[in-house]
Amino acid sequence: MTQVTQLLRDWSAGRQEARDELLDLVYDPLRAIAERHLHRERDGHTLQPTALVHELYLRLIDQRHVDWNDRTHFFAVAAQVMRRILVDHARRKKSDKRGGGITPVTIGAAADVAADENFDVVALDVALENLEKVFPQQAKIVELRFYGGLTIDETAGVLRVSPATISREWTMARAWLRRALSP
Amino acid sequence: MTAFWEDVRALFQAAAERPAEARAELLRDADPSVRAEVESLLAAHDEPTPFLDKSALQLLDAADGGARPGSMIGNYRVVGPLGHGGMGTVYLAVRDQAEFAQRVAIKVVRGGESLVQRFRQERQILAALEHPNIARLFDGGSTPEGLPYLVMEYVEGTPIDEYARTLPIPEKLRLFLELCDAVQCAHRSLIIHRDIKPANVLVTPEGVPKLLDFGIAKLVSQTESTSTRVMTPEYASPEQLLGNAVNTATDVFSLGVLLFELLTGKNPFAGVTRSPMTEAPRPSDVSGLRALRGDLDAIVLAALEVDPSRRYGSVEKLADDVRRHLGGHTITARSATFGYSAAKFVRRNALAVAAAAVIVVVTGIAFAATLHQKRIAEHRFEQVRSLARSVVFEIHDAIAPLPGSTSARELLVRRALVYLDNLAAESQENPTLQMELAGAYMKVGDVQGLPYHPNLGDTAGAMVTYRKALGIAREVRESEPENVEARRLLADVHDRVGFVEQRGLRWPQALEHHEQARAIREALPRDDRGNVALARTWTAVGDCRYIGHLYKDGTPRQAYEAALAVVSRVPATSEVRRDALMELGRAHQHLGGYFSGSGHDLPRAIRHHDAALHALELRAKLDPRDAVARRNLADQYVMKATAQSAARDGAGALESTTHALEVLTPLAAADPKNVEAQHDLAFAYGEQGRALLLLERFDEAEDVFGRAVAIHQRRLADDPSSAEDRRDLSRMTGFLKDVQAKRPPSF
Numbered sequence: 001m002t003q004v005t006q007l008l009r010d011w012s013a014g015r016q017e018a019r020d021e022l023l024d025l026v027y028d029p030l031r032a033i034a035e036r037h038l039h040r041e042r043d044g045h046t047l048q049p050t051a052l053v054h055e056l057y058l059r060l061i062d063q064r065h066v067d068w069n070d071r072t073h074f075f076a077v078a079a080q081v082m083r084r085i086l087v088d089h090a091r092r093k094k095s096d097k098r099g100g101g102i103t104p105v106t107i108g109a110a111a112d113v114a115a116d117e118n119f120d121v122v123a124l125d126v127a128l129e130n131l132e133k134v135f136p137q138q139a140k141i142v143e144l145r146f147y148g149g150l151t152i153d154e155t156a157g158v159l160r161v162s163p164a165t166i167s168r169e170w171t172m173a174r175a176w177l178r179r180a181l182s183p
Numbered sequence: 184m185t186a187f188w189e190d191v192r193a194l195f196q197a198a199a200e201r202p203a204e205a206r207a208e209l210l211r212d213a214d215p216s217v218r219a220e221v222e223s224l225l226a227a228h229d230e231p232t233p234f235l236d237k238s239a240l241q242l243l244d245a246a247d248g249g250a251r252p253g254s255m256i257g258n259y260r261v262v263g264p265l266g267h268g269g270m271g272t273v274y275l276a277v278r279d280q281a282e283f284a285q286r287v288a289i290k291v292v293r294g295g296e297s298l299v300q301r302f303r304q305e306r307q308i309l310a311a312l313e314h315p316n317i318a319r320l321f322d323g324g325s326t327p328e329g330l331p332y333l334v335m336e337y338v339e340g341t342p343i344d345e346y347a348r349t350l351p352i353p354e355k356l357r358l359f360l361e362l363c364d365a366v367q368c369a370h371r372s373l374i375i376h377r378d379i380k381p382a383n384v385l386v387t388p389e390g391v392p393k394l395l396d397f398g399i400a401k402l403v404s405q406t407e408s409t410s411t412r413v414m415t416p417e418y419a420s421p422e423q424l425l426g427n428a429v430n431t432a433t434d435v436f437s438l439g440v441l442l443f444e445l446l447t448g449k450n451p452f453a454g455v456t457r458s459p460m461t462e463a464p465r466p467s468d469v470s471g472l473r474a475l476r477g478d479l480d481a482i483v484l485a486a487l488e489v490d491p492s493r494r495y496g497s498v499e500k501l502a503d504d505v506r507r508h509l510g511g512h513t514i515t516a517r518s519a520t521f522g523y524s525a526a527k528f529v530r531r532n533a534l535a536v537a538a539a540a541v542i543v544v545v546t547g548i549a550f551a552a553t554l555h556q557k558r559i560a561e562h563r564f565e566q567v568r569s570l571a572r573s574v575v576f577e578i579h580d581a582i583a584p585l586p587g588s589t590s591a592r593e594l595l596v597r598r599a600l601v602y603l604d605n606l607a608a609e610s611q612e613n614p615t616l617q618m619e620l621a622g623a624y625m626k627v628g629d630v631q632g633l634p635y636h637p638n639l640g641d642t643a644g645a646m647v648t649y650r651k652a653l654g655i656a657r658e659v660r661e662s663e664p665e666n667v668e669a670r671r672l673l674a675d676v677h678d679r680v681g682f683v684e685q686r687g688l689r690w691p692q693a694l695e696h697h698e699q700a701r702a703i704r705e706a707l708p709r710d711d712r713g714n715v716a717l718a719r720t721w722t723a724v725g726d727c728r729y730i731g732h733l734y735k736d737g738t739p740r741q742a743y744e745a746a747l748a749v750v751s752r753v754p755a756t757s758e759v760r761r762d763a764l765m766e767l768g769r770a771h772q773h774l775g776g777y778f779s780g781s782g783h784d785l786p787r788a789i790r791h792h793d794a795a796l797h798a799l800e801l802r803a804k805l806d807p808r809d810a811v812a813r814r815n816l817a818d819q820y821v822m823k824a825t826a827q828s829a830a831r832d833g834a835g836a837l838e839s840t841t842h843a844l845e846v847l848t849p850l851a852a853a854d855p856k857n858v859e860a861q862h863d864l865a866f867a868y869g870e871q872g873r874a875l876l877l878l879e880r881f882d883e884a885e886d887v888f889g890r891a892v893a894i895h896q897r898r899l900a901d902d903p904s905s906a907e908d909r910r911d912l913s914r915m916t917g918f919l920k921d922v923q924a925k926r927p928p929s930f
Contacts, residue, residue: 174228
């Protein structure tokens with residue numbers, strides 16, 4: 001059994017420290033995968049984040065010893081790690097640019113992406129932290145959907161609530177974040 | 184959450200579901216501070232532009248810069264982006280110099296120099312791929328920034344899933360058949376698509392489907408820097424998800440997903456977190472369409488088999504079944520396939536151990552090994568060595584198969600490994616001792632988990648032990664290249680590693696080891712013993728080629744017939760006649776499986792099965808009390824039953840399986856921990872169930888399938904890593920569903 005598998009099981013069994021160990025363990029491999037995307041160095045891997053997380057998942061997890069429960073836990077952790085990676089990346093970029101005037105690092109800068117999809121990665125992270133204080137479940141949903149690339153149904157599976165609930169909460173979270181990010 | 188925020192949430196969610204004009208009433212009575220907050224959120228909610236519609240990485244991808252309209256890529260002027268794909272950005276471009284403006288699609292790929300080089304090599308093959316339903320590849324090169332690009336036929340069309348949505352089922356199937364024809368054409372040129380999905384199949388306004396990006400996935404994934412694979416998880420085959428080698432069966436799987444979507448409007452893996460073992464649901468269950476029940480369910484599921492060996496062997500076969508269904512003929516998807524039966528290779532040695540005697544000896548060694556005094560070290564070394572020889576060879580080989588010895592053997596293995604490892608540390612540069620050690624490791628590995636022999640079911644442990652043997656045997660061969668025994672031992676170990684890889688369904692790796700064994704054996708002096716061993720290796724090579732679809736170096740049939748040829752050279756008077764009969768039976772058996780599995784030639788298959796029965800009967804008669812020989816005979820009856828069922832001879836198949844179960848049932852009961860005996864029994868139940876199903880004896884069929892299911896479930900509880908049990912379990916539960924489907928309704 002791989003270490004990741006064991007940690008997932010421990011976490012499922014209620015050992016909370018296992019979650020942090022898991023985060024540390026998946027951070028580097030996931031970052032390596034993400035960096036390929038961020039630096040445009042990859043050799044054409046499919047880009048959907050679920051695929052990316054799948055790649056990591058298949059690499060780290062011993063398929064034979066994992067049940068459905070473990071899997072959803074894994075995706076929850078991976079989404080959290082993706083968030084950290086993106087924010088770290090943005091912060092690094094920002095600090096590189098200091099002196100030449102601060103440019104917010106945005107995603108969605110290309111001409112053919114709608115202007116509203118341009119937003120500051122770090123600002124989104126801060127807004128998400130604020131949302132978390134008031135509606136922790138909504139923040140979790142954003143993490144899974146936006147950073148983890150999970151569908152409504154998959155998110156419902158991870159959080160063990162109905163897809164209808166996820167959909168309602170997601171709608172509100174989006175409104176909250178959009179308001180927070182609007183100039 | 185405070186009461187304030189709770190109110191905000193409740194009010195927002197109620198209001199957001201309504202159109203703007205219907206909200207006023209709802210908001211009117213609310214507390215002013217709650218109302219203000221909700222109104223501000225609603226304002227953000229109502230903004231029409233997209234927000235967080237794409238996930239973070241989709242946005243990152245889209246942000247990936249690229250060529251501006253008007254800029255040049257090679258001889259082509261960029262008109263604008265067409266889209267972002269897995270491998271890069273695709274642009275619409277026109278050829279400037281052409282007399283008429285030829286429109287092309289240019290894919291700029293994020294890759295390295297190696298991709299450009301590779302592209303040059305493969306370009307001719309891909310450019311030669313000419314088919315009305317395949318988008319042509321014209322050209323390629325690299326941009327000034329060094330990014331490779333591919334120039335392709337520009338297809339203006341609609342993705343096939345969208346196009347087909349409103350078509351009646353027969354029309355959908357005809358469209359699908361055109362697509363199959365295109366894929367088949369490419370397969371004939373040995374080009375595999377690897378990324379078939381609706382987005383890669385556009386239907387022109389004239390209704391012609393065109394497949395895009397043939398061969399591109401391979402081009403891109405074979406660059407040097409990473410092991411990444413181009414695939415789309417929802418459409419990828421299990422072997423792609425696992426990172427294993429792909430072949431034409433990979434495209435069969437993706438076509439199966441596509442067909443599923445065309446028929447149901449849904450992806451079979453939508454909404455599930457998919458693992459490589461995830462089985463696809465039935466199209467009729469997902470869609471609720473009665474019209475899909477029966478044939479179409481069976482066709483789609485046969486294309487979506489997790490195990491490539493159980494899928495349609497080619498796109499042609501898939502297309503044939505679709506055509507048969509359209510023409511109202513019987514489809515093949517429900518008849519017997521060969522994969523599972525061929526996986527049951529029968530060759531067994533007497534390997535059981537007189538447990539008590541062995542443990543006494545091993546405990547003595549372990550005790551000796553703990554003595555430290557330098558004075559007795561050398562003496563101890565000799566002592567350990569002779570005891571090792573005694574335990575592993577003499578005692579082991581001297582004792583006939585004993586049922587019920589499993590627990591004792593587990594203890595033996597643990598202890599034996601401890602002292603062999605100790606001995607290994609001290610035996611370097613002593614070829615004689617190293618040979619003994621490698622042989623001893625090999626035997627211990629056999630007890631741990633040599634497939635198709637009585638073993639403890641610890642295949643992972645067996646692999647570790649075999650690798651130790653392999654390492655040592657290689658060292659000896661290098662230091663003494665002429666040492667015949669060392670080469671023979673090396674070949675034996677390679678074969679064993681191959682068998683373990685086979686059990687894990689890792690066919691390419693298995694084939695590699697068997698091929699190494701074959702090369703060594705062919706260079707050795709060919710006495711009777713050598714011929715028997717070579718036949719065994721050839722049969723294994725045939726199995727890997729067949730089940731793994733690895734036809735690069737020859738066909739399975741050639742390998743099996745090579746096995747027949749070498750084993751036939753062994754005279755009836757030879758002292759290895761017993762083993763020769765065994766191998767003769769096996770080669771015939773596997774040829775029989777091959778011919779029945781391909782479905783082409785059932786009479787020929789049954790002739791080979793009868794020849795196998797004849798050889799194994801002779802073998803069993805040489806030693807009437809040899810239980811192993813009887814089991815092999817029993818298994819052969821099961822093989823024959825498989826072919827008989829395929830020929831729809833239910834009565835014959837039932838008779839054959841009854842013969843088999845008469846032998847297997849008492850053997851399995853005598854030693855319930857013996858994995859092989861359990862496998863045999865489950866397999867025989869499965870075949871008997873199929874025979875009963877053919878005879879429409881539903882209650883009895885249900886009963887025997889249920890027994891097989893119970894066996895596999897028990898096995899998986901003991902050893903969750905057994906891919907074979909997992910596969911067979913799903914096969915048996917599938918049969919149980921078939922029973923329910925075919926059983927007439929009771930009132």
